[in-house]
Amino acid sequence: MLERLKNLAIPLPEDIQKQEDAGYFAVAQDLIDRRLAGPLPHALRERLELEKNRLIELEGEYPFPYEQAFEMLQGEIRDFTKEEFDELIAENQVDWLYREGKMYFVRHFHENLRKVQHPVTQRLIVPEDAQAAKMKQDVLNGNMRYMKEHGGTAYYIRIRSTLKVGENGRIGEPITVHLPIPNNSPQVKNFRIHTLSPDAFVAPEDAESRTVCFQKNLEAGDEFTVEYSFENHLTYVDPDPDKVCAEQPSFCLEEEAPHIMFTPLIRAMCQEIVGDETNPLLKAKRIYEYVTDRVRYSYVRRYSTILNIPEYAAVNQKGDCGVQAVLFITLCRCAGVPARWQSGLFAAPYDIGGHDWAQFYVAPYGWLYADLSFGGSAHRLGNEERRTFYFGNLDPFRMPANLAFQHEFIPPKQFMRNDPTDNQYGECEYNDRALTLKEYSCEHTMVDIHQIG
Structure with a gap:
């Protein structure tokens, strides 16, 4: 499919x-x-x-017409004017399209302004929780310092994921449900399933998009649940360009239509960013610094509606974690540096939710991490130490479920997925069609997280 x-x-x-x-x-x-x-x-x-x-x-x-979108912002931002709204549109700070000649705005346009801390959000009627924001920064900075001092870290993480079909589910009919679980990424150790229905199939640990698959006739009140634990072990790396090997591998360099493509724009950008640099580590670093500096973090519409994700990021100079990661991967491959996708959940003491990042390969170090959105966030905050940390390293607050971009499940789905790029919030289908996102919900709950090393 x-x-x-x-x-x-x-x-x-x-x-x-x-x-x-x-x-x-x-x-x-x-x-x-x-x-x-x-x-x-x-x-x-x-x-x-x-x-x-x-x-x-x-x-x-894009559900919100112009007037409704303006009224929504008026309800969130004190003394907000239409002139300010038009200026946000001109700045490309809010995403919209035409529907029958009228402007409609993307579903999360107002949330995005808070996420990127646009100046107008200083007038929020309900301010952001400053204490919670400080706690997040303290956790990330504390982990970075710990990993540097001790050479790495390890965490025990236990998560429960539950998918529910809505009240209009077709009771009595066969349904197939996929929920993400950790694969055998190098950082994952001692994976264990604690709770699982007997009719579920667990994909092999080397599945590049690993899931638990439930297949049964849907019953009223069904909850598809898996509870699992694993250990996340990470070693701190401070890669040295002078130690890079002369011979480098040739895997993970290919194009993958429709997104990872060396279009004229990508080739031109690659040449502009990399220049005459020949050291693969420094090539990747130049690309990382470009993306974290030039590509503004922004929520985007569903990936399934974007025809070429890296070009979207390059042309619009904005994108969320996955958009930034695919741009980095594409530019690295175009520059001859092996790169690949990794994604799943960001699973920290204060938050759990979907997240995407990248890996690139440089001998003798092997696979190194690059989290473009976390690096870019640190850059915007003026924290250059943490920006540098996320080039080569990753925090331990991750559940990696996907090691490849746009990869089939085991067993494969019969119909197109809601998110064909990877899997973070589950997928469902009947025998004749896939369920839409409005027809089911998926919740991830942090059961336990604590440091073990």
Whole structure:
């Protein structure tokens, strides 16, 4: 199923593209159906079928018309004016699109302003919790200092993940549910499942997107739950360019359509950033510094609606953790530095939720980490020590479930996933279709976390 996604790199017929650009999605859907009714090259047919689903998702990502979006910000920011709103639009601080000629704003546009600490948020009617924000910084800075002083760290983490189908679930019908669990990433040790339904299948530990799969007839009140624990062991690394080997590996350098592509823009950026540097560690560092400095952190719409994630980041100079990670990976590969995806959960004493980061390979050090969003956040706060730390190192507050970008589950899903890039909040499907995000919920609960080394 995911193999079809490479066809998103194929351009749309121009009449369909024009209708989409103007926001006439129903007209575009009709034009797609007209094309599909006739003979087409197989790849173009798949492209158009994928676009039909993408348009549905895209429209759902932008629910708020201009006036409603403005009123929402008025309710959150003291004395907020339309002039300020228009200025945010001109600054590209809020994401929007046209729907039938009118502006509609992305579902999390107002939350994004708080996340990036835009100056207008200094007038929040309900201020952010300064004590909680300080605690987060203290935890990250304390871990960094500990790892530097002791050469590493280790944590025991126990998590319970529960997925529930909504009240309109099709009771009595077969359903397949996938929930993420840790794979055999190098930092993971002593993985153990504590609670699991007897009808569940646990994917092999080397699965690149590892899940627990439940297959049963849906019953009223069903909760699909897995509770597991593992140890996260990390060694502090201070990589030295002078110790880099002359011979470097040739894996994880390929393009992967539709996202990891060496387009003219990516090649030009790579040349501009890397220049005549030949040391792979310094190449990766230049790319890391570029992304953490130039790409502003920003929530984005669902990845399934973005046709080329690295180019989105490069053109718009913004993106969330995964967008920044894929840009880093793509630029590294273009520069001849092996790089790959890693993602799962950020699982800290104060928070648990989905997160993405990257790895790059430099001999003799092997796989090193790069967390672009954490590094960029430290840079914005003026904490250059922590920015440098996240080039080569990672904190222990992670549950790595995915070691590859856009990889199939075991067993594979029959229908397209809500998040085809990886898996952090579970996926469900009936025998005839996938469930949408509105039809189920997934909650991760931290049962226990404590340092063991």
